[in-house]
Structures are given as C-alpha cells and as structure tokens.
Amino acid sequence: MSAFQADSQQLILALSKGRIFEDTLPLLEAAGITVTENPDTSRKLILPTNDPNVRVLIVRATDVPTYVQHGAADFGVAGKDVLLEHGGEGLYQPIDLNIAACRMSVAVRNGFDYETAVRQGARLRVATKFVETARTHFAKKGVHVDLIKLYGSMELAPLVGLSDAIVDVVSTGNTLRANDLKEVEAIMDISSRLIVNQAALKLKRERLQPIIEAFERASKK
Ligand code: ADP
Ligand code: PRP
Ligand code: MG
Numbered sequence: 001m002s003a004f005q006a007d008s009q010q011l012i013l014a015l016s017k018g019r020i021f022e023d024t025l026p027l028l029e030a031a032g033i034t035v036t037e038n039p040d041t042s043r044k045l046i047l048p049t050n051d052p053n054v055r056v057l058i059v060r061a062t063d064v065p066t067y068v069q070h071g072a073a074d075f076g077v078a079g080k081d082v083l084l085e086h087g088g089e090g091l092y093q094p095i096d097l098n099i100a101a102c103r104m105s106v107a108v109r110n111g112f113d114y115e116t117a118v119r120q121g122a123r124l125r126v127a128t129k130f131v132e133t134a135r136t137h138f139a140k141k142g143v144h145v146d147l148i149k150l151y152g153s154m155e156l157a158p159l160v161g162l163s164d165a166i167v168d169v170v171s172t173g174n175t176l177r178a179n180d181l182k183e184v185e186a187i188m189d190i191s192s193r194l195i196v197n198q199a200a201l202k203l204k205r206e207r208l209q210p211i212i213e214a215f216e217r218a219s220k221k
Contacts, residue, residue, distance in 0.1 A: 011054045011207055014068055014076035016061035020192055023099035024077050030218035031211045053207075065091060065195060074200035075208065080190045081169060085132050092196045094212055097219040100192040102171040104133060106185040109158045114165065114184040118143055127157035128167035137167070137187050155179040 013028075015021045017039045028035065034050040039058045047056040057073050062082050067073040069090035078086075079100055083093070106126075108114045117124060118141070127148040128134045138145045148163055155175055157163040169190055170176060170183055194215055201208060 008204055009053045009207065011075070011204065011211075012057060012073045013054065014057045014059050014064045014073035016064060016077075017058055018061075019100045020061060020064075020077050020079070021058075023192070024097075027097065027099075027215045027218045031214035033211070062086075068195050068197050071197045071199055073197070074204060075194065075196045075211075077192050078195055079169075079192045080188075081130055081133065083193060083195070085130055087132075090198055092198050092201050093193050094196060095194045095216050095219065096191055097194055097215060098191050099219070100190075102169040102190050104130065104167065104187040104190055105170045105183045106137075106165055106167055106187065107155075107158075107170070107176050107181045107183050108165045110180050110182050112158070112164065117164070124165055125163040126165045126167060127154055127163035129154065130167050133187065134167040155181055 015024055021039060025035065032051070033054055035047055035056055036049060037044060037047045039047060045058050047058065049056065057067060059067055061079065062085070064076040064078040065083060065086035065088070068076045077097065081104055083091070106114070121144070123144045123146065125148060126134055126138070126145045127150050129150055129152065131147050131149055134145070134147055148157065150157065154166040154168040156179070157166055158181060159179060166181070167187065173183065176183060194212065196208060196212070
C-alpha cells in the first residue's frame with residue numbers, strides 16, 4: 001500500500017468524471033459525504049470532501065479498477081463493461097449500484113444482413129473497445145471474428161468500412177440511429193458496481209462498512 005494512504009483513517013475513492021461521478025454523488029450524500037469541488041470546473045485530480053479523511057480521485061472510467069486493484073484507491077465505482085475487460089483481480093464487488101444503466105450490444109449498418117452473414121459462417125470484422133466481452137460473445141455463438149480495438153467513436157467504424165459490426169454500449173439508441181446503424185443483438189445488461197480493494201476491506205473495514213451499507217440502502221431506492 002502506498003505512503004499516500006498509509007494512514008488507516010484515510011479513505012480514497014476513485015471515480016470517473018461524467019455520469020458515474022454525477023450518479024455517485026447522491027450515494028455519497030447518503031453516507032454523509034459531500035464532494036466540495038466540482039471536477040468539471042476544477043483542474044484538481046484529488047478532490048476534497050466535507051470529511052477530511054475522505055478524498056476522491058478523478059480517473060478515466062477504464063482506469064478505476066486499476067487504481068483500486070493496486071490499492072492506490074480503497075474503493076471505486078466502475079461499469080460492468082469495464083470490470084469484465086479488466087478481469088476483476090484484487091477487487092471485491094459487494095454491490096450493484098444500479099447507476100449508469102445501459103446494455104452491451106452488437107450493431108451493424110442499416111442494410112447489412114447480420115443474421116444471414118452469421119448463418120452462412122462469414123468471418124466478421126468487429127470494431128470495439130470491449131475486446132474481451134466481444135471475443136467471449138462470438139466464441140459462444142461459434143462466429144469467427146477479427147476484432148479491431150478502438151478507444152471510442154465505435155459507431156464510425158461500419159460507416160467508413162473499417163468493420164462490419166461494432167460491440168458497444170447502448171442506452172437510448174440515439175447514437176446508433178444518428179449514424180444509420182441498428183442494434184442486432186443484445187449481449188448483456190450493464191450497470192455500475194461498487195468495487196473495493198481486498199486488502200483495504202480487511203484493514204479499513206470499520207470505515208468502509210458503513211459507507212458500503214449506506215450505498216446499498218440508497219441504491220435500492
Ligand atoms: P468513457 O469516457 O469511458 O466513455 P463514460 O462516463 O461514458 O466513460 O462511461 C462510464 C460507464 O457508464 C461505462 O463504463 C458504462 O458502464 C456506462 N455508460 C456508458 N455509456 C452510457 C450511456 N449512454 N448510458 C448509460 N450508461 C452508460
Ligand atoms: C456512449 C456510448 C454510445 C452512447 C450510447 O457514449 O459509447 O456512443 O453512449 O448511448 P445512446 O444509446 O443513449 O445514444 P458517451 O455518451 O459516453 O460518449 P463518449 O464515451 O464517446 O464520450
Ligand atoms: Mg462514454
């Protein structure tokens with residue numbers, strides 16, 4: 001564990017900016033914790049709270065499990081999509097917070113006959129940020145795929161001939177519709193989870209447990 005958090009009273013929470021930060025704020029409030037700076041206006045990456053022993057790290061959504069796994073943060077909030085790609089090593093996942101709800105889906109261009117391509121055993125080029133999830137999904141179906149790793153704007157790939165299909169998260173479907181794409185297969189429902197460093201759970205249980213319980217009560221509402 002780093003010197004940064006050697007004090008067992010100190011709790012470090014890793015969050016990503018945007019929907020996860022916004023949706024975690026009410027859960028923190030339920031635990032009596034108020035973040036006193038706004039990550040959209042502050043350039044600080046370590047945000048204070050009303051509790052001098054609790055600080056919030058602002059990291060990329062895909063980096064949240066890494067910070068928690070290595071104990072640089074005691075706990076964090078991450079999407080199931082991100083956790084599946086990370087693998088979950090060193091992480092205790094006590095609760096589904098039911099925030100940032102969406103689904104992981106396969107999408108193709110309107111006009112592309114996905115079902116026929118699959119039935120005929122075509123080799124599909126699939127662009128995605130979620131290569132492990134995509135690999136597992138198509139392996140289960142027995143579909144041969146060439147996976148193309150992207151870091152964002154997946155919807156563009158089929159439009160410019162980079163891929164036949166994408167695997168991405170879908171919520172309203174507006175992004176697919178705006179880009180002449182259609183959802184052809186839902187892979188799984190996604191929501192965000194509280195994750196806790198396994199060592200911190202043992203060493204800081206007294207401080208963490210009430211927060212976990214407050215999150216659990218607030219997330220069920
Ligand atoms: P990123 O910068 O990695 O795209 P986001 O804040 O957009 O970070 O996504 C964080 C998490 O929120 C994702 O891991 C996913 O679980 C969920 N998510 C992503 N897009 C949506 C969406 N359109 N609606 C609801 N939840 C979403
Ligand atoms: C996410 C995701 C899709 C979109 C789906 O993008 O990557 O593009 O939401 O949501 P919809 O079905 O409601 O349109 P996000 O808004 O997170 O943008 P970014 O990750 O590219 O910044
Ligand atoms: Mg996003």
